[in-house]
Amino acid sequence: MAKNIVPSDAKLEITQIKSIIGGNQSQRDVVRSLGLKRIGQTVVRSADPVTVGMVNKVPHLLKVEEAK
Numbered sequence: 001m002a003k004n005i006v007p008s009d010a011k012l013e014i015t016q017i018k019s020i021i022g023g024n025q026s027q028r029d030v031v032r033s034l035g036l037k038r039i040g041q042t043v044v045r046s047a048d049p050v051t052v053g054m055v056n057k058v059p060h061l062l063k064v065e066e067a068k
Contacts, residue, residue, distance in 0.1 A: 004056055007049045011067035015042040018061045030054045031061060 005012070016036040020028045034054055035043045044067050045051045055064055 004059075005047065005052045005064060007052045008047045010047045012045050012047050012051065012055070013042055013065045013067045014045060014055060015063045015065075016040065016061060017063045020061065023058075023061070027058050027061070030057050034062075036062075 014034055014036070016031060016039050019039060020031050023031075034045065034051070055062060
């Protein structure tokens with residue numbers, strides 16, 4: 001699970017680990033706007049304040065690691 005991430009110059013690998021079914025609409029919108037469509041899908045995003053805010057809103061649905 002994602003812990004509270006802080007903005008930095010790093011890249012983040014964000015993986016959806018749980019379904020958005022049953023979540024409220026704003027949580028669904030956040031996951032979709034990160035570019036995730038299915039469980040197990042991974043995207044790489046910069047750790048800017050916008051992305052970090054979205055990740056911190058739905059930490060229970062995502063796994064976040066620093067990209068290599």
